[in-house]
Amino acid sequence: MSLALLLLQLAIILVTARLCGLALRALGQPMVIGEMAAGILLGPIVFGALFPEWHRQLFPPASLPGLASLANIGVVLFMFIVGAELRAPSGMGAMLSAASRVALCSMVLPMGLGIAIAPALHPALAPAGVAFWPFALFMGVALSITAFPVLARILKDRKLTRTRIGQLSLGAAGMVDALAWILLALVVALASAGAGLAGFLRIALGLLLMVGVVFLAVKPLLAWFLRVHAPDGTPSPMVLATLVIGMLVCAMLTEWLHLHAVFGAFLFGIALPRDDRLLHALSERIEPLSVVILMPIFFALAGLGTSAGAFGDAALGALGLILLTASVGKIVGGAAGARMSGYGWPESLATGSLMNSRGLMELIVIKVGLDTGLIGAELFTMLLVMALVTTAATGPLLSLIAWRRPAAVDRNTAS
Amino acid sequence: MSLALLLLQLAIILVTARLCGLALRALGQPMVIGEMAAGILLGPIVFGALFPEWHRQLFPPASLPGLASLANIGVVLFMFIVGAELRAPSGMGAMLSAASRVALCSMVLPMGLGIAIAPALHPALAPAGVAFWPFALFMGVALSITAFPVLARILKDRKLTRTRIGQLSLGAAGMVDALAWILLALVVALASAGAGLAGFLRIALGLLLMVGVVFLAVKPLLAWFLRVHAPDGTPSPMVLATLVIGMLVCAMLTEWLHLHAVFGAFLFGIALPRDDRLLHALSERIEPLSVVILMPIFFALAGLGTSAGAFGDAALGALGLILLTASVGKIVGGAAGARMSGYGWPESLATGSLMNSRGLMELIVIKVGLDTGLIGAELFTMLLVMALVTTAATGPLLSLIAWRRPAAVDRNTAS
Numbered sequence: 001m002s003l004a005l006l007l008l009q010l011a012i013i014l015v016t017a018r019l020c021g022l023a024l025r026a027l028g029q030p031m032v033i034g035e036m037a038a039g040i041l042l043g044p045i046v047f048g049a050l051f052p053e054w055h056r057q058l059f060p061p062a063s064l065p066g067l068a069s070l071a072n073i074g075v076v077l078f079m080f081i082v083g084a085e086l087r088a089p090s091g092m093g094a095m096l097s098a099a100s101r102v103a104l105c106s107m108v109l110p111m112g113l114g115i116a117i118a119p120a121l122h123p124a125l126a127p128a129g130v131a132f133w134p135f136a137l138f139m140g141v142a143l144s145i146t147a148f149p150v151l152a153r154i155l156k157d158r159k160l161t162r163t164r165i166g167q168l169s170l171g172a173a174g175m176v177d178a179l180a181w182i183l184l185a186l187v188v189a190l191a192s193a194g195a196g197l198a199g200f201l202r203i204a205l206g207l208l209l210m211v212g213v214v215f216l217a218v219k220p221l222l223a224w225f226l227r228v229h230a231p232d233g234t235p236s237p238m239v240l241a242t243l244v245i246g247m248l249v250c251a252m253l254t255e256w257l258h259l260h261a262v263f264g265a266f267l268f269g270i271a272l273p274r275d276d277r278l279l280h281a282l283s284e285r286i287e288p289l290s291v292v293i294l295m296p297i298f299f300a301l302a303g304l305g306t307s308a309g310a311f312g313d314a315a316l317g318a319l320g321l322i323l324l325t326a327s328v329g330k331i332v333g334g335a336a337g338a339r340m341s342g343y344g345w346p347e348s349l350a351t352g353s354l355m356n357s358r359g360l361m362e363l364i365v366i367k368v369g370l371d372t373g374l375i376g377a378e379l380f381t382m383l384l385v386m387a388l389v390t391t392a393a394t395g396p397l398l399s400l401i402a403w404r405r406p407a408a409v410d411r412n413t414a415s
Numbered sequence: 416m417s418l419a420l421l422l423l424q425l426a427i428i429l430v431t432a433r434l435c436g437l438a439l440r441a442l443g444q445p446m447v448i449g450e451m452a453a454g455i456l457l458g459p460i461v462f463g464a465l466f467p468e469w470h471r472q473l474f475p476p477a478s479l480p481g482l483a484s485l486a487n488i489g490v491v492l493f494m495f496i497v498g499a500e501l502r503a504p505s506g507m508g509a510m511l512s513a514a515s516r517v518a519l520c521s522m523v524l525p526m527g528l529g530i531a532i533a534p535a536l537h538p539a540l541a542p543a544g545v546a547f548w549p550f551a552l553f554m555g556v557a558l559s560i561t562a563f564p565v566l567a568r569i570l571k572d573r574k575l576t577r578t579r580i581g582q583l584s585l586g587a588a589g590m591v592d593a594l595a596w597i598l599l600a601l602v603v604a605l606a607s608a609g610a611g612l613a614g615f616l617r618i619a620l621g622l623l624l625m626v627g628v629v630f631l632a633v634k635p636l637l638a639w640f641l642r643v644h645a646p647d648g649t650p651s652p653m654v655l656a657t658l659v660i661g662m663l664v665c666a667m668l669t670e671w672l673h674l675h676a677v678f679g680a681f682l683f684g685i686a687l688p689r690d691d692r693l694l695h696a697l698s699e700r701i702e703p704l705s706v707v708i709l710m711p712i713f714f715a716l717a718g719l720g721t722s723a724g725a726f727g728d729a730a731l732g733a734l735g736l737i738l739l740t741a742s743v744g745k746i747v748g749g750a751a752g753a754r755m756s757g758y759g760w761p762e763s764l765a766t767g768s769l770m771n772s773r774g775l776m777e778l779i780v781i782k783v784g785l786d787t788g789l790i791g792a793e794l795f796t797m798l799l800v801m802a803l804v805t806t807a808a809t810g811p812l813l814s815l816i817a818w819r820r821p822a823a824v825d826r827n828t829a830s
Binding site for chain 2: 002003004006014017018022069237242244286292
């Protein structure tokens with residue numbers, strides 16, 4: 001019966017994800033927001049509250065390991081592709097330094113605000129035994145994420161990819177991504193090591209060693225291997241299997257370091273040569289199943305981890321505080337970075353609004369926090385809602401700015 | 416720790432599968448035989464016997480559900496593609512009637528032999544409570560399988576696809592496939608229903624109803640849906656998700672009928688329109704991950720289900736008997752069918768040898784038998800060895816025949 005249940009779970013998860021995705025796309029939102037919302041719908045807050053008996057029968061605890069292995073392989077494959085597609089922002093020096101200013105400002109401000117509100121959240125919302133600083137730093141990182149892939153999708157949907165603010169925010173988001181993952185790894189290392197400095201150093205050194213080996217040995221080895229075995233950029237099954245094995249080993253090593261498998265997968269993706277044909281062929285082979293089939297399972301499992309407590313009277317204040325600091329930090333920080341680089345106010349505000357989309361990346365970050373015990377179900381739910389709302393707000397905010405000053409976000413402004 | 420273990424398991428499974436595949440390819444065998452052998456290596460017979468402690472730590476029972484969900488999704492996706500790629504043998508009427516003669520003879524003879532040896536095997540090897548006839552019929556079906564996909568791969572490797580015997584055996588294998596799955600479904604239905612005729616009828620009627628609905632309603636619906644949403648044969652993520660959902664539902668329904676999920680997936684694949692561009696695009700999106708990554712997990716789980724008892728002194732006789740009847744039945748039956756259609760002896764023998772390759776299909780069939788309790792671990796192991804040996808023998812047998820009479824299997828004999 002267990003395989004029948006797994007197939008039923010998958011069918012229901014995929015149908016819900018698709019329907020929510022289509023519904024939100026009809027509202028002008030990117031599909032991924034609908035898929036994330038579908039996860040919440042299937043969790044205890046909606047489906048579990050409305051039909052508790054069905055919910056228990058559809059998602060009994062014993063069935064979750066089977067779902068989890070599919071979801072984990074999906075998210076690891078996805079992060080591998082994200083790492084492989086990450087590249088240094090190209091273009092003129094001016095754009096590059098503007099992007100780094102936007103990246104820095106739009107990280108530092110929400111991170112500072114996240115740490116600043118941590119004293120208010122820690123007593124009620126931190127799991128027992130989690131010290132203040134790991135919690136506060138995690139909140140800082142959680143608020144300072146920008147979703148590179150979702151941002152890329154929003155820009156593409158609105159035909160903004162080649163505009164000045166499109167390139168600016170994409171470059172900045174790429175930098176934020178790389179930086180945020182390093183910071184998150186350090187925070188998780190700090191938390192897993194508990195109070196002991198020795199433990200933290202061990203994890204940090206392990207990570208440093210791994211990064212060193214990957215960049216100094218694995219990267220050239222991969223470049224050589226792919227030059228010999230996939231000279232035309234088309235990976236044979238053998239090449240694909242080799243890459244996936246390397247990715248699995250890296251993911252396993254970071255998991256063993258008490259970090260999270262996504263770091264290793266992401267790192268291995270970065271180590272791939274920046275060969276457009278290869279990356280295209282890889283994502284063609286990996287994305288359909290991992291993004292279309294496995295990621296919705298990840299969202300559904302995230303939804304099962306939510307808690308209705310996040311919407312209690314006492315908790316609504318915290319939710320509002322998180323939403324406010326996250327949005328203000330990103331929008332103001334991003335806008336300040338652009339303004340400092342000489343962009344006008346409308347363009348700067350549009351850039352800040354774009355930096356405020358967090359999407360899937362935020363979900364992965366907070367799932368890491370939940371899995372490693374840094375946050376509990378309630379705070380996880382609040383951060384999930386924050387990720388949904390800030391991402392969903394990006395489109396309308398852009399339209400608002402464009403309505404006030406159409407030229408700012410018009411695609412003809414591309415230089 | 417559990418995600419680290421899953422990643423380690425996957426890395427070891429993929430590395431073993433690839434190494435064995437490469438080793439056997441160096442011996443002129445199709446890769447899939449190596450991947451199947453890798454599963455046996457990782458099981459209790461080799462790895463478990465040599466390093467029992469490591470084996471226990473690498474594959475603890477609690478970790479198997481996570482692996483099983485990946486393997487099951489892999490095999491269900493694979494059978495969906497096999498169903499989608501199955502098509503009525505094309506070509507002249509003479510070839511068609513020859514193929515049906517080969518198919519019929521190469522099924523009836525091994526099936527008869529399988530039933531004939533069942534009385535010798537049933538007392539010692541049938542699980543307690545399995546009645547004689549379901550067991551005997553299952554043995555008949557298990558011996559009469561021909562692996563359509565592996566056969567296609569062997570023919571392609573040897574550049575025989577367009578020869579007379581290539582087309583003859585491919586056409587016959589396609590017919591055997593379709594027929595064998597129907598028979599297996601009936602045998603499983605008979606077994607699950609126990610002695611009760613009512614139970615059997617319920618399952619058989621359920622299956623009949625499902626086949627009717629799929630062919631009369633789902634098939635035209637799918638054709639319409641794909642004409643509208645994938646007019647150029649390229650499935651969008653939405654189309655891909657819809658197809659996978661339909662496939663999952665069909666797989667779940669057959670599982671609920673106490674058959675096996677693979678039947679439903681296969682059936683849904685058959686219901687797809689025979690559009691080459693669509694099928695190509697589908698297998699491009701589904702095969703890389705499912706064949707390269709997930710199928711080796713299926714082989715490894717099959718290997719974990721084996722038992723060293725199959726190589727005990729008492730059991731070797733049974734193993735020999737199975738090997739002999741399986742090979743003689745297929746080769747003689749296939750050759751007789753070709754001979755009756757006017758082919759010369761060398762060509763007829765080559766056709767019989769090709770029909771004797773069982774590969775992956777056999778593995779799926781005997782895993783169904785193991786999962787539904789029709790056979791136990793020992794007989795499962797013997798049938799697995801039989802599948803490996805008969806498939807591996809196909810190439811050498813062809814070379815032997817070609818050495819004696821090169822023209823018979825030369826690609827220039829294509830009419």
